[in-house]
Amino acid sequence: MSSPIILSSGHTFNWACIQQWLDVGHRTCLISKLPLLEPPSLIPNHTLHNHISNYTLVSFLKPQHNPPNPQTLIHALLPSSSPLDEKLSSLDQLNRICKRDSAICQRLSELGTVSVVLKCTDSSEFGFAAYIEFA
Missing domain, CATH: 3.30.40 (Herpes Virus-1)
Structure with a gap:
C-alpha cells in the first residue's frame, strides 16, 4: 500500500x-x-504511510538472497571506480530499486544519489549519452 x-x-x-x-x-x-x-x-493517512515507508526501508536493507547494496551501486558510478558495463549495470539496478519502492528512492535521493548519477551520466569519459534511455 x-x-x-x-x-x-x-x-x-x-x-x-x-x-x-x-x-x-x-x-x-x-x-x-x-x-x-x-x-x-x-x-x-500520513501515520500509516510513514510506518509503511519505514518498514519498507528497513526490510529492504535486511539481507535477502543477496540483493544489491545501494551504496555499492552508487560507488560504482563514481569516476574511475569501475568499467562502463559495471556503471550501466549499477544504473539499471538503481533504476529498478527506485521504481519498486518510492520510499527507498526518496532515501537514496536524500543521500545524494541523484548528483552522483547526474555526474556519471554527464561524464564524457565513456560517452554515456549513447547508452542512456529515459523511461
Missing part, C-alpha cells in the same frame, strides 16, 4: 483501489457498507 487514505467510515484503503471503487459509482464503504459523504472524503 503506497497511498493509504481513510474514508469517513473510519476504514483505511489504498487510494488507487478505493478511487477505482468510487469511479464505478459505489458510494458506500467497501467494508462496512455505510454510505459515504457526497463527495466522498478521502483523508490521507
Whole structure:
C-alpha cells in the first residue's frame, strides 16, 4: 500500500483501489457498507504511510538472497571506480530499486544519489549519452 487514505467510515484503503471503487459509482464503504459523504472524503493517512515507508526501508536493507547494496551501486558510478558495463549495470539496478519502492528512492535521493548519477551520466569519459534511455 503506497497511498493509504481513510474514508469517513473510519476504514483505511489504498487510494488507487478505493478511487477505482468510487469511479464505478459505489458510494458506500467497501467494508462496512455505510454510505459515504457526497463527495466522498478521502483523508490521507500520513501515520500509516510513514510506518509503511519505514518498514519498507528497513526490510529492504535486511539481507535477502543477496540483493544489491545501494551504496555499492552508487560507488560504482563514481569516476574511475569501475568499467562502463559495471556503471550501466549499477544504473539499471538503481533504476529498478527506485521504481519498486518510492520510499527507498526518496532515501537514496536524500543521500545524494541523484548528483552522483547526474555526474556519471554527464561524464564524457565513456560517452554515456549513447547508452542512456529515459523511461
